[in-house]
Amino acid sequence: xxxSVQPAASGQMAGRPSSSGLADVIDTILDKGLVIDxxxxxxxxxxxxxxxxxxxxxxxxxxxxxxxxAANRLDLAESEEGLTDVLAKTKGGGADKAKExxxxxxxxxxxxxxxxxxxPRAAAEEPEVTVEREPxxxxxxxxxxxxxxx
Amino acid sequence: xxxxxxxxxxxxxxxxxxxxxxxxxxxxxVPADLKSPPETEGLGDPAGxxxxxxxxxxxxxxxDINADEPLGRPGDFLAHERLLxxxxxxxxxxPFRFGGVVANADAVVAELLEPHxxxxxxxxxxxxxxAEFIIRxxxxxxxxxxxxxxxxxxxxxxRQAIRGRPEELTRDERIRLGEIISAGIxxxxxxxxxxxxxxxxxHYEMAVVREPTHExxxxxxxxxxxxxxxxxxxxxxxxxxxxxxxxxxxxxxxPLAPYDFVVTDQxxx
Numbered sequence: 001x002x003x004s005v006q007p008a009a010s011g012q013m014a015g016r017p018s019s020s021g022l023a024d025v026i027d028t029i030l031d032k033g034l035v036i037d038x039x040x041x042x043x044x045x046x047x048x049x050x051x052x053x054x055x056x057x058x059x060x061x062x063x064x065x066x067x068x069x070a071a072n073r074l075d076l077a078e079s080e081e082g083l084t085d086v087l088a089k090t091k092g093g094g095a096d097k098a099k100e101x102x103x104x105x106x107x108x109x110x111x112x113x114x115x116x117x118x119x120p121r122a123a124a125e126e127p128e129v130t131v132e133r134e135p136x137x138x139x140x141x142x143x144x145x146x147x148x149x150x
Numbered sequence: 151x152x153x154x155x156x157x158x159x160x161x162x163x164x165x166x167x168x169x170x171x172x173x174x175x176x177x178x179x180v181p182a183d184l185k186s187p188p189e190t191e192g193l194g195d196p197a198g199x200x201x202x203x204x205x206x207x208x209x210x211x212x213x214d215i216n217a218d219e220p221l222g223r224p225g226d227f228l229a230h231e232r233l234l235x236x237x238x239x240x241x242x243x244x245p246f247r248f249g250g251v252v253a254n255a256d257a258v259v260a261e262l263l264e265p266h267x268x269x270x271x272x273x274x275x276x277x278x279x280x281a282e283f284i285i286r287x288x289x290x291x292x293x294x295x296x297x298x299x300x301x302x303x304x305x306x307x308x309r310q311a312i313r314g315r316p317e318e319l320t321r322d323e324r325i326r327l328g329e330i331i332s333a334g335i336x337x338x339x340x341x342x343x344x345x346x347x348x349x350x351x352x353h354y355e356m357a358v359v360r361e362p363t364h365e366x367x368x369x370x371x372x373x374x375x376x377x378x379x380x381x382x383x384x385x386x387x388x389x390x391x392x393x394x395x396x397x398x399x400x401x402x403x404x405p406l407a408p409y410d411f412v413v414t415d416q417x418x419x
Contacts, residue, residue, distance in 0.1 A: 022224050022227065022228065023363075024284070024286070024403060025227045025228055025230075025231045026227060027360070027363050028231065028284070028406075028409050028410075029227060029230055029231050029234075029245075029247065029248040029409065030227075030247070030248050031247070032245075032247065032409040032410055033178075033245040033246050033247035033248070033407075033409050033412060034178075034179075034244055034245065034246045034247065034250075034412050034413075035246070035247050035250070036176060036246060036247075036250035036251075036252060036261075036262060059329075059332045059365075061325055061328075063328060063332060063365060064324065064325045064326075064327070064328025064329050064331075064332060065317070065321075065324050065325065065328055066328065067295075067327070067328035067331040067332055067365075068308075068312065068323075068324035068325070068327040068328040068331070069317070069324070070291060070295060070331075071295050071299065071305075071309050071327060071331060072309065072312055072313065072324075074292055074295050074296070074299075
């Protein structure tokens with residue numbers, strides 16, 4: 001679905017929200033690009049530690065348990081026909097829905113961003129800034145963390 | 151990030167001096183014939199005004215920042231990327247990693263543009279007419295779990311085994327089930343990524359398969375492509391988007407600055 005082909009820049013940056021959510025941006029600009037070798041030291045708000053290593057997904061027991069729970073939830077939430085439904089839905093589908101979903105994605109990114117931007121500066125030191133969270137993730141008891149480093 | 155040098159920013163405060171300790175934040179390097187920077191704001195608070203510092207055939211995109219203020223709020227990241235991406239839509243640009251600051255505009259020339267003039271020019275020529283595009287796909291959890299359970303009998307029976315039973319009593323089964331799912335997603339990711347790359351071949355110059363940054367990542371690829379190929383990239387991805395409807399959320403970002411295709415020579419200090 002989501003053919004969200006979103007020509008980001010093309011001179012129309014002003015009016016539209018950028019297609020890049022904060023998470024995309026962080027994936028990109030913190031560990032890629034040229035490095036200045038003669039630079040003035042400016043402190044970065046607690047972010048740098050999280051950059052390269054932390055963003056790599058490492059499968060761990062924690063991850064496994066989470067996946068298993070997701071499978072379990074899937075089962076509880078859906079009857080057996082429900083599951084078939086899900087499978088059936090993986091094929092076909094309408095453009096409208098795709099569009100809706102694209103917008104959903106964009107909205108979510110926007111909300112997240114707003115939420116982050118509104119936080120006072122000190123709050124930016126929370127590592128959570130760089131962690132992408134799935135909106136649909138149920139508030140399970142796992143330690144507040146869909147922290148990807150597991 | 152990078153090497154640190156002795157800080158010039160932390161000169162002891164002199165009471166008579168200006169309160170602000172200004173420095174030049176560097177976003178990237180462009181050909182000097184760019185007349186003016188894009189109309190996006192720089193980072194910092196208040197937002198710095200972006201300008202061009204020229205030297206020979208190249209110019210640096212810079213804005214003043216207060217070197218005593220920490221950087222790294224979400225708005226700073228976005229400002230950095232927006233400026234570079236807006237620039238990349240017009241001219242070739244060498245993007246700098248977030249956080250590059252030099253003492254002042256003179257230092258931008260003396261320490262950055264002048265010593266690297268020729269190599270920057272060469273890189274910019276290579277990038278002429280090209281930009282980066284990022285393709286990101288995220289599996290829809292329910293759909294991918296359903297696929298894996300349908301394809302793997304062991305997973306399905308483990309799922310039955312843990313059904314309705316507390317985690318403490320089914321830990322081993324859960325770990326095994328999670329392991330199968332994790333491996334299943336990884337295999338699907340490799341397969342789907344390869345499929346997409348094969349299908350797009352001819353429409354890009356170079357591609358980098360990025361590390362997944364989320365466990366549901368289906369595709370995470372950066373491509374350097376001619377901007378004239380953008381339409382065809384979009385068409386092909388639209389096709390994949392339709393094929394993967396309900397299974398993978400697919401997004402194309404770009405044109406972007408070629409973050410994944412510029413490298414810094416790490417030898418001399």
